[in-house]
Amino acid sequence: MPATFTRHQVETERKDTGIGGKPPVDRRPTGGGGGGDDDWENRPSGRRGPRELLSRYRLGILFALAGDLMFFIALVSAFFVRQSAGHFDARENYISDWHPLSIPPILWINTAILLLSGLTMEIARRQLFHEIDVMEEWLGLGRPAVKRAAPWMIATCVLGVLFLAGQWIAWQQLAAQGLFFSTNPNSHFFYLITGAHGIHLILGIFALLFALGAMFLLRRMEMRQIAVDCTAWYWHTMGIFWLFLFVLLVFFQ
Numbered sequence: 001m002p003a004t005f006t007r008h009q010v011e012t013e014r015k016d017t018g019i020g021g022k023p024p025v026d027r028r029p030t031g032g033g034g035g036g037d038d039d040w041e042n043r044p045s046g047r048r049g050p051r052e053l054l055s056r057y058r059l060g061i062l063f064a065l066a067g068d069l070m071f072f073i074a075l076v077s078a079f080f081v082r083q084s085a086g087h088f089d090a091r092e093n094y095i096s097d098w099h100p101l102s103i104p105p106i107l108w109i110n111t112a113i114l115l116l117s118g119l120t121m122e123i124a125r126r127q128l129f130h131e132i133d134v135m136e137e138w139l140g141l142g143r144p145a146v147k148r149a150a151p152w153m154i155a156t157c158v159l160g161v162l163f164l165a166g167q168w169i170a171w172q173q174l175a176a177q178g179l180f181f182s183t184n185p186n187s188h189f190f191y192l193i194t195g196a197h198g199i200h201l202i203l204g205i206f207a208l209l210f211a212l213g214a215m216f217l218l219r220r221m222e223m224r225q226i227a228v229d230c231t232a233w234y235w236h237t238m239g240i241f242w243l244f245l246f247v248l249l250v251f252f253q
Contacts, residue, residue, distance in 0.1 A: 117159035
């Protein structure tokens with residue numbers, strides 16, 4: 001009697017990346033397009049699909065970034081309030097103790113470096129959602145998406161470290177001019193603003209290193225995508241914050 005074989009439902013479904021179709025059961029990549037509740041009608045009860053999981057992680061990072069936004073808004077508000085403050089001398093003349101300082105030219109280079117790092121970060125993120133590479137991993141052909149994304153992630157880390165080194169050089173240049181944290185209100189806010197942003201960027205570099213490790217250590221494709229995607233959101237936001245702060249320091253002294 002000839003042997004008969006039955007195929008499991010997962011094997012018979014079309015292995016697509018989720019753009020315009022349904023992938024294997026509950027294996028849809030987090031970055032896939034399409035939508036609709038019907039995409040998840042077959043998933044086990046109480047289990048979240050990859051796309052829903054990504055949305056929840058994105059929501060969490062947005063709440064965290066909203067807190068950072070409020071912090072920088074408060075810092076900028078204090079900048080303008082202190083800028084307009086002063087004192088009266090013995091003759092009742094109002095004197096402002098705000099003394100504009102010359103911004104170190106290296107800040108322009110630092111800004112270009114940070115913008116370039118945003119580009120490399122976005123390329124890395126997109127590589128993990130590339131549908132052909134995702135399909136190859138589903139078919140057991142290795143992890144081509146990780147191999148393509150890793151160099152761009154490493155480049156982002158290097159550029160982030162270069163930006164921080166450039167900020168340190170800018171501090172050294174101000175110190176050489178005799179401008180320190182407590183020299184005058186303007187230098188005080190320069191160190192405060194650039195230092196606060198630098199701390200946030202250091203956290204971003206740690207997040208990059210974590211996401212880089214996650215790409216090689218995590219077995220689930222959607223979890224690797226989530227780690228890199230959330231890190232990209234944070235990194236892009238720090239870039240936008242810096243652009244705003246850079247314009248403030250250069251044009252609103």
